[in-house]
Amino acid sequence: MMQQDKPSTRDAILDAAEAVVGRDGGARLTIDAVVVESGFSKGGVLYHFPNKTALLQAMVQRMIEKIAAEVGAAREAAQAAGTPEHVAVVEAVLAHRKTDSGISMALLAASAEQPALLDPARNYVCDTVGEMARNAPDPALSAIIFLAIDGLHFTELLGINYLSPEQRDAVQARLIQMTQEMSS
Amino acid sequence: MMQQDKPSTRDAILDAAEAVVGRDGGARLTIDAVVVESGFSKGGVLYHFPNKTALLQAMVQRMIEKIAAEVGAAREAAQAAGTPEHVAVVEAVLAHRKTDSGISMALLAASAEQPALLDPARNYVCDTVGEMARNAPDPALSAIIFLAIDGLHFTELLGINYLSPEQRDAVQARLIQMTQEMSS
DNA sequence: GTCTATAGTCCGATAGAC
DNA sequence: GTCTATCGGACTATAGAC
Numbered sequence: 001m002m003q004q005d006k007p008s009t010r011d012a013i014l015d016a017a018e019a020v021v022g023r024d025g026g027a028r029l030t031i032d033a034v035v036v037e038s039g040f041s042k043g044g045v046l047y048h049f050p051n052k053t054a055l056l057q058a059m060v061q062r063m064i065e066k067i068a069a070e071v072g073a074a075r076e077a078a079q080a081a082g083t084p085e086h087v088a089v090v091e092a093v094l095a096h097r098k099t100d101s102g103i104s105m106a107l108l109a110a111s112a113e114q115p116a117l118l119d120p121a122r123n124y125v126c127d128t129v130g131e132m133a134r135n136a137p138d139p140a141l142s143a144i145i146f147l148a149i150d151g152l153h154f155t156e157l158l159g160i161n162y163l164s165p166e167q168r169d170a171v172q173a174r175l176i177q178m179t180q181e182m183s184s
Numbered sequence: 185m186m187q188q189d190k191p192s193t194r195d196a197i198l199d200a201a202e203a204v205v206g207r208d209g210g211a212r213l214t215i216d217a218v219v220v221e222s223g224f225s226k227g228g229v230l231y232h233f234p235n236k237t238a239l240l241q242a243m244v245q246r247m248i249e250k251i252a253a254e255v256g257a258a259r260e261a262a263q264a265a266g267t268p269e270h271v272a273v274v275e276a277v278l279a280h281r282k283t284d285s286g287i288s289m290a291l292l293a294a295s296a297e298q299p300a301l302l303d304p305a306r307n308y309v310c311d312t313v314g315e316m317a318r319n320a321p322d323p324a325l326s327a328i329i330f331l332a333i334d335g336l337h338f339t340e341l342l343g344i345n346y347l348s349p350e351q352r353d354a355v356q357a358r359l360i361q362m363t364q365e366m367s368s
Numbered sequence: 369g370t371c372t373a374t375a376g377t378c379c380g381a382t383a384g385a386c
Numbered sequence: 387g388t389c390t391a392t393c394g395g396a397c398t399a400t401a402g403a404c
Contacts, residue, residue, distance in 0.1 A: 009369085027297035030397065042399095044370045052398070108342075109296030112289055113211035115343065122344050130346030140358040143347055147335030147355065148328045154338045155331070158292075159299065160306050162314030163327055171331065174324040193387085214379065226381090228388045236380070 010048050010058075013038050017059055018103055026106030031055070056110050056117055063103065064124050070096055071128065084183035086142065087176065089132060093149055094172055097156065105157050138182050145175055145182075194232050194242075197222050201243055202287055210290030215239070240294050240301055247287065248308050254280055255312065268367035270326065271360065273316060277333055278356055281340065289341050322366050329359055329366075 016038035021029045031052055035042045049055040071092050078088035111118045129146050136142030152168065155161065163171065200222035205213045215236055219226045233239040255276050262272035295302045313330050320326030336352065339345065347355065 025296060025299075031399090032397075041371050043372075043401095046399070047369065050399090105296055109293045111342065112209060112293030115209075118342060118344070122342075125344050126346045133346065133351075139351065140354045143351060143355050144328070144332045144358060144362075146346075147332040147339070149331075149335070150339055151331030151334035155334055158295065158302060158306075160302070160309050162310045162317065162330075167317075167323065167327060170324045171327050174328060178328075215381090216379070225389050227383095227390075230381070231387065234381090 009040070009044075013040065013045055013048055013055075014058055014062060017055060021106040022102050025102070026109040029106055029110075053114060053117070056107070056114070057120075059103075060107055060117055060120055063107070064120055067093075067096055068124060068128075084180070086132060086136060086183045087179045089128075090145065090149070090176055090179045093146075094152075094175070097153060102157075104153075108157070136182065141178070141182055145179055148175060193224070193228075197224065197229055197232055197239075198242055198246060201239060205290040206286050209286070210293040213290055213294075237298060237301070240291070240298070241304075243287075244291055244301055244304055247291070248304055251277075251280055252308060252312075268364070270316060270320060270367045271363050273312075274329060274333065274360060274363045277330075278336075278359070281337060286341075288337075292341070320366065325362070325366055329363055332359060 013034060017029065017034045020033045020037050024033065031042065031045060034055070035045050038045065049058065071089055074088040074092035075085050078085045107117070133139055133142040133146060148171070152171070155163075156168075197218060201213065201218045204217045204221050208217065215226065215229060218239070219229050222229065229239075233242065255273055258272040258276035259269050262269045291301070317323055317326040317330060332355070336355070339347075340352075
């Protein structure tokens with residue numbers, strides 16, 4: 001499943017794609033733009049990614065792997081420390097919020113064209129978050145906490161800020177607190 | 185601000201646009217598709233909406249007016265009945281979930297191209313939800329409830345169902361319960 | 369593996385008749 | 387106010403040289 005052989009060009013193209021999307025938005029994510037940004041030629045780019053869909057899939061996969069790594073590390077650290085995994089995961093997911101600069105918005109937009117693009121993301125979320133919520137002491141409350149985090153992400157992504165930064169911080173702290181109370 | 189003069193053709197075109205988007209998805213929402221769906225000609229459609237952006241803006245506005253009407257009615261009913269407004273609004277927003285058939289997904293995708301498209305939605309949400317959360321007995325908890333509802337909407341919209349329908353119902357009931365406890 | 373050049377498609381928008 | 391016809395631009399993808 002994981003082929004590692006040549007990260008150089010392929011990853012450089014993906015970096016360029018993310019740069020385009022972060023700077024110009026999802027609609028401007030065209031193969032030509034990636035070509036210009038990466039410095040490679042069109043034929044070169046299309047050699048590594050036979051079509052635009054393949055490029056988008058690779059972008060999604062990369063993002064999932066990044067998040068999965070962060071969450072996975074948090075869970076292992078919590079297990080080692082003997083602290084509740086739930087709290088660690090909530091904190092990790094909340095922390096990830098800052099690293100994403102509009103890239104998810106582009107992938108969101110792209111998934112409107114091709115819903116299958118989000119399949120890997122769906123699978124990952126169902127496997128991890130769904131399992132955690134079901135195994136929680138209070139499944140409904142756990143689900144609400146994860147859903148609220150989703151709400152934070154999406155409203156922030158869309159610029160729907162009905163909460164001030166201070167209120168967002170307060171909400172974040174409260175979510176962690178609720179998770180701790182539930183886990184104890 | 186509101187011009188009502190001739191709802192006939194204009195609304196028919198908007199209906200056609202919603203039909204296209206609900207059936208074929210946001211990427212297929214092209215002027216030509218709306219032309220075919222509505223039965224009018226391209227020139228005729230572009231007479232009422234000089235460009236595609238104008239069409240999208242009108243779609244957004246229409247949707248907001250619909251939601252605002254539902255929420256407004258719920259608030260008035262609650263005031264008349266002397267029950268907590270918070271509960272009524274939460275119930276109304278949760279109920280609205282079923283009426284939307286993928287149209288918001290299209291507008292979401294469109295907003296990736298033109299972020300300004302969502303400005304009316306941003307304003308409405310900030311004015312109503314933001315105010316309610318701030319005036320609640322427990323602002324942070326109120327915000328979390330609204331955010332969780334947002335999470336429900338978006339995850340459903342994207343097909344990220346880490347919750348079974350039964351779990352979603354349980355979450356929904358729990359959210360209403362939390363709102364009642366907070367408002368009492 | 370990377371390049372140039374170009375074919376072929378789709379879409380938004382305009383012009384002008386009726 | 388509604389129509390037909392068409393332009394010009396942007397994009398994906400392919401073919402073939404190096």
